[in-house]
Amino acid sequence: MKHCxxxxxxxxxxxxxxxxxxxxxxxxxxxLWPNQVPNETNTKHRAVQxxxxxxxxxxxxxxxxxxxxxxxxxAGIDSGAGVIICPGGGYQILAIxxxxxxxxxxxxxxxFTAFVLQYRVPNNRIxxxxxxxxxxxIVRSKALDYNLxxxxxxxxxxxxxxxxxxxxxxxxxxxxxxxxxxxxxISSKPNFAVLIYPAYLNKGENNSVTPExxxxxxxxxxxxxxxxxxxxxxxxxLVFSNALIQSKIPVEVxxxxxxGHGYGLRKGNIAAETWPILAETWLKNIIK
Numbered sequence: 706m707k708h709c710x711x712x713x714x715x716x717x718x719x720x721x722x723x724x725x726x727x728x729x730x731x732x733x734x735x736x737l738w739p740n741q742v743p744n745e746t747n748t749k750h751r752a753v754q755x756x757x758x759x760x761x762x763x764x765x766x767x768x769x770x771x772x773x774x775x776x777x778x779x780a781g782i783d784s785g786a787g788v789i790i791c792p793g794g795g796y797q798i799l800a801i802x803x804x805x806x807x808x809x810x811x812x813x814x815x816x817f818t819a820f821v822l823q824y825r826v827p828n829n830r831i832x833x834x835x836x837x838x839x840x841x842x843i844v845r846s847k848a849l850d851y852n853l854x855x856x857x858x859x860x861x862x863x864x865x866x867x868x869x870x871x872x873x874x875x876x877x878x879x880x881x882x883x884x885x886x887x888x889x890x891i892s893s894k895p896n897f898a899v900l901i902y903p904a905y906l907n908k909g910e911n912n913s914v915t916p917e918x919x920x921x922x923x924x925x926x927x928x929x930x931x932x933x934x935x936x937x938x939x940x941x942x943l944v945f946s947n948a949l950i951q952s953k954i955p956v957e958v959x960x961x962x963x964x965g966h967g968y969g970l971r972k973g974n975i976a977a978e979t980w981p982i983l984a985e986t987w988l989k990n991i992i993k
Contacts, residue, residue: 732775732776732777733774733775734772734773734774734775735772735773735774735775735820735843735847736770736771736772737771737772737773737836737839737840737843738770738771738839738885739885739886740885742769742770742771742825742832743832743835743882743883743885744825744829744831744832744835744882745769745825745829745832747769748769749769749770750767750769750770751770752765752766752767752768752770752799752823753765753766753767755798760803760967762800762802762803763800763801763802763803764794764798764799764800764801765798765799765801765823765826766794766797766798766799766826766827767826767827768799768823768824768825768826769825771822771823771824771825771832771836771839771840772822772823773789773820773821773822773823773840773843773844774806774809774820774821774823775818775819775820775851776806776809776810776812776813776818776819776820776821777813777818777851778812778813778814778815778816778817778818779813782814782815782816783816783818783852784815784816784817784857784992785852785853785854785857785992786816786817786818786853786854786857786858786859786988786992787817787818787819787820787844787848787851787853787857787858787859788812788817788818788819788820788858788859788860788861788899789820789822789837789840789841789844789858789859789860789861789895790804790805790808790809790812790819790820790821790822790861790862790866791822791824791837791860791861791862791863791866791867791869791870792804792805792821792822792862792863792866793862793863793864793865793866793867793902793904793967794826794864794865794866795864795865795904796826796827796828796829796830796833796865796868797826797827797828798826798827799823799824799826799866800863800967800969801821801823803967803969803971804863804864804866804969805821806821807969807970807971808821808861808863808969808970809821811970811981812861815985815988815989817988818851818852818853820840820844822836822837822840824836824837824840824869831881833869834869834872834873834876834881835881835882837860837869837870837872837873837893838873838876838877838881838882838893839882839885839888839889839893841858841860841873841892841893841894841895842888842889842891842892842893843888844858845858845891845892846888846891854993856896856993857896857992857993858895858896859895859896859897859898859899859925859988859991860873860874860895860897860898860899861898861899861900861901862898862899862900862901862903863901863902863903863967863969864901864902864903864904864937864938864966864967865904865905867900867901867902867903867904867906867938868903868904868905868906870895870898870899870900870903871898871900871903871906871918871927871945872917872918873893873895873898874894874895874898874924874925874927875917875918875919875920875921875924876917876918876919877892877893877894877895877923878923894923894925895925896925897925897926897927897928897988897991898925898926898927898928899927899928899984899987899988900927900928900929900930900942900945901930901931901980901984902930902931902932902935902937902938902942902966902967902968902976903929903931903938903941903942903945904937904938904941905941906918906938906941906942906944906945907940907941907944907945912940912944913944914944914945914948918945918948920948920949920952920954921952922952922953922954924949924952924954925954926954926955926956926991927946927949927954927955927956927957928956928957928958928983928984928987928988928991929942929945929946929956929957929958929959930942930958930959930960930976930979930980930983930984931958931959931960931961932960932961932962932963932964932965932966932976933960933961933962933963934962934963934964934965935964935965935966936966937966938966939960942958942960943958943960946958957983957987959979959980959983961975961976961979963975963976964976964977964979
């Protein structure tokens with residue numbers, strides 16, 4: 706029997722937060738589209754780093770050649786599970802270190818193979834969904850190469866990346882681009898989803914679930930973390946989690962009073978120091 710969990714956390718958990726320590730180089734880079742990129746008219750080129758480095762965040766934009774960067778855990782702790790990371794940035798930029806590489810390092814320490822996704826930005830939401838769906842198929846196709854169980858491939862997203870992860874977990878039966886090759890015969894359904902301060906979940910009529918997010922009994926188990934003072938994700942997280950509960954989808958949701966938005970897992974913010982503990986426990990329980 707499936708169980709649904711909803712947890713409102715109005716206490717604090719203090720841990721030594723993750724700092725910007727050194728991150729191992731990506732073991733390889735996977736280009737998602739060998740030829741034409743669907744729903745893209747611009748020529749392929751490397752992503753562009755913006756001049757804005759405020760809050761010590763590296764921001765990428767102008768993504769026309771979407772890629773996955775792969776980070777492997779040490780062999781002795783390898784869980785055989787993989788997570789595709791979707792950085793946030795309002796579908797305009799990608800906070801590639803704060804919500805990408807630093808998250809990959811944390812996942813590696815937990816024994817997960819991490820794949821940081823550079824999806825289409827700016828202003829290409831259909832292209833972004835194409836990219837994540839294709840990424841899930843590619844990772845599943847390379848399960849043997851990365852010592853992965855193809856039934857333990859999940860998505861983890863922040864802010865707009867959380868929106869994207871939710872879209873992938875509710876649209877896996879929708880063909881959002883024309884089939885390219887045999888890889889597109891593989892399922893794009895994530896086995897689990899982790900949404901950290903996810904945006905754009907309650908854009909339906911009268912503050913309901915965003916219509917694109919079609920929840921069925923096949924929607925994967927989901928972990929959601931947000932704060933009550935976050936206008937981008939606080940209320941939307943509750944709306945979406947309630948819809949999951951109504952459909953009897955296993956969901957665990959945590960809402961702290963304070964923390965704001967866009968904190969990643971860097972030290973100095975109680976929300977940033979809390980969600981990794983909660984998510985670690987959930988992830989270890991969800992892996993089959």
